[in-house]
Amino acid sequence: MNRYETVKAYVYEQYARIANESLRIAAITHTSMVDTCITLLAITRSIPLERAKIAALFHDYAQYIDNCKHSEHARLSSLYAHQYLAQTKNYKVIEIDDICFAIAQHSRKDQFDSPLCECLKDADILARFLEDPTKPLTGIRKQRLIDSLADIND
Structure with missing residues (x-):
């Protein structure tokens, strides 16, 4: 997890x-x-x-660094992540691709992708719920929240 700590320090510094x-x-x-x-979700889902x-x-x-349009933030965040992770030379191409694909797809909550993508989508929804539990959730977002909580509870 040393690589994670390095990324975390970089992101929070920015x-x-x-x-x-x-x-x-x-x-x-x-x-x-x-x-x-x-x-929580990654451990539960292996x-x-x-x-x-x-x-x-x-x-x-x-979204935070560039204050870009929400519709562009996932793609642009993926590009930033790819650039940073590749430049460190600490990651295999398959790791970078997996991480960046998940980031690029995380706003598409209505479609299903790789296990890492699904985990990130669900973590994003769970976090938004915990930040404001009074905000109503419907459709796929509500179902994702219910399924995520069930996964954690198992």
Whole structure:
């Protein structure tokens, strides 16, 4: 998990530089919550923990660093993650591809992808729920939350 700690330090260092205080707080709070949620889900689902936690760290990166349009944040976050992970030379291509694919797909909650993708999608929904349990969930998001809680409970 040393590689994870290095990525975590990098991401949070970048977030600390965000000038807009409310955006900086949102970045740190949401990323931390998704990281916590994905830990529970990855262990429960036998997903490689380090990959899952790294995907969680980068999943909304562009949204917070660039304050980009929400419709673009998953793709751009994936590109940032790919650039960073490749530059470190600490990851195999298959690891980078798995992590970046999950990040790129995490906003597509209505479709099913790789196990890591599904874990990240569900961790994102669970984190949003825990951040504001009064916000109503419907359809696939509600079902994902119910299934995630059942997985954790098993």
